[in-house]
Amino acid sequence: MQRTELAIIGAGCAGLTAAIEAARAGVQATLIDEHARPGGQLFKQIHKFFGSHAHLAGVRGNDIAQCLLDECRDLDVRVLLSTVAYGIFPDRLIGLGTPAGVDELRAERIIIATGASEDPLAFPGWTLPGVMGAGAAQTIMHVHRVLPGRRVLIVGAGNVGLIVGFQLRQAGAEVVALVEAAEHVTGYMIHAAKLMRTGVPILLRHTVAEAGGNGKVERAVVRQLDHSGGEPLTFDVDCICIAVGLSPLVELAHMAECRLAYVPELGGHVPLHDENMETSVRSIYVAGDLAGVEEANTAMDEGRLAGVAAAESLGKLDAAPAAERKERIRERLAALRLGPFGEHRQAAKNRLMAILRSLR
Numbered sequence: 508m509q510r511t512e513l514a515i516i517g518a519g520c521a522g523l524t525a526a527i528e529a530a531r532a533g534v535q536a537t538l539i540d541e542h543a544r545p546g547g548q549l550f551k552q553i554h555k556f557f558g559s560h561a562h563l564a565g566v567r568g569n570d571i572a573q574c575l576l577d578e579c580r581d582l583d584v585r586v587l588l589s590t591v592a593y594g595i596f597p598d599r600l601i602g603l604g605t606p607a608g609v610d611e612l613r614a615e616r617i618i619i620a621t622g623a624s625e626d627p628l629a630f631p632g633w634t635l636p637g638v639m640g641a642g643a644a645q646t647i648m649h650v651h652r653v654l655p656g657r658r659v660l661i662v663g664a665g666n667v668g669l670i671v672g673f674q675l676r677q678a679g680a681e682v683v684a685l686v687e688a689a690e691h692v693t694g695y696m697i698h699a700a701k702l703m704r705t706g707v708p709i710l711l712r713h714t715v716a717e718a719g720g721n722g723k724v725e726r727a728v729v730r731q732l733d734h735s736g737g738e739p740l741t742f743d744v745d746c747i748c749i750a751v752g753l754s755p756l757v758e759l760a761h762m763a764e765c766r767l768a769y770v771p772e773l774g775g776h777v778p779l780h781d782e783n784m785e786t787s788v789r790s791i792y793v794a795g796d797l798a799g800v801e802e803a804n805t806a807m808d809e810g811r812l813a814g815v816a817a818a819e820s821l822g823k824l825d826a827a828p829a830a831e832r833k834e835r836i837r838e839r840l841a842a843l844r845l846g847p848f849g850e851h852r853q854a855a856k857n858r859l860m861a862i863l864r865s866l867r
């Protein structure tokens with residue numbers, strides 16, 4: 508059995524920043540990821556981020572990931588790759604599936620930063636090859652450098668669908684349409700405008716009704732979602748990308764007996780957590796999409812907050828500098844949660860904290 512002061516499960520942007528903050532304070536941190544390469548979703552995001560300078564506006568997602576990895580290496584963070592954390596057992600014992608077999612890691616503190624999974628959408632033909640999550644299309648394009656299809660239909664006008672649609676256009680695919688069940692685009696208009704400028708029609712109040720083809724997807728039938736009885740539209744496609752939402756990956760937190768609450772604004776079931784990202788189980792923290800689906804910037808700051816709080820609780824940071832550092836991070840998070848989308852999420856986070864306070 509191995510031992511560590513702090514185990515961080517998930518080396519996406521939340522896990523990486525948590526490791527950096529904790530290691531900077533002198534914590535012996537172990538970062539675990541099931542993939543051969545750390546970085547989580549960031550490596551797929553080859554576009555420049557927008558927002559403020561403090562939040563790395565103008566820098567590409569994959570470059571941000573590389574900077575975070577370099578920092579982890581400089582701080583001697585121990586990184587276990589191709590290693591899946593399959594369970595959290597009493598007294599913070601983590602079960603690991605490693606390339607060499609099964610192992611165990613006992614941690615004094617744990618930060619769970621496992622991210623989110625894509626929601627599926629079932630319709631006749633949805634299991635045909637060529638129907639995939641938008642995240643899968645992004646992986647195929649940006650990690651494996653292969654075009655997932657030449658004529659693509661996208662389902663879902665949230666940020667993921669809009670961004671992946673634009674990236675498909677940049678990569679040379681034709682996006683025949685983007686369909687959205689709601690009456691309005693649910694992602695940022697800046698992303699919708701970029702996509703529409705490339706000539707892609709966004710069909711609101713429409714959804715995919717059926718996929719057809721011989722052994723692979725060859726056509727998509729799209730229907731209007733009202734009672735006008737309009738004729739369905741048929742598109743010849745070789746790829747359908749589903750981008751209808753993300754759900755926090757809460758299994759490990761649930762297994763560790765962290766209390767969960769269902770919060771639609773944050774993507775579904777999320778662990779209750781306080782202003783230090785600590786869950787209802789003392790010494791277990793959460794950060795990033797697992798703590799509520801938001802964006803890479805918020806995930807990074809939540810990771811930093813959890814890293815500082817874990818370091819403080821291990822006695823590696825005095826209360827005053829820890830409080831100052833946490834306050835600065837919380838101010839950045841508050842700034843990120845301004846605006847109509849962010850305010851809903853901030854209100855949801857406040858509700859989670861209030862429930863946890865009432866339980867303690």
Ligand SMILES: Cc1cc2nc3c(=O)[nH]c(=O)nc-3n(C[C@H](O)[C@H](O)[C@H](O)COP(=O)(O)OP(=O)(O)OC[C@H]3O[C@@H](n4cnc5c(N)ncnc54)[C@H](O)[C@@H]3O)c2cc1C
Nearest residue numbers: 517519520521540541547548592621622642795796802803
């Ligand atoms: C398709 C898609 C497009 C996006 N586009 C943007 C965008 O353009 N801009 C933006 O700001 N945000 C975007 N996001 C959101 C952003 O990527 C996330 O908010 C951010 O990556 C969350 O970081 P995270 O560290 O919480 O999770 P992730 O980056 O998902 O990292 C989680 C890590 O945990 C690992 N892991 C999970 N379970 C285990 C386990 N049991 N054992 C070991 N390792 C485990 C995974 O391998 C992964 O590396 C996008 C998300 C998706 C899915």
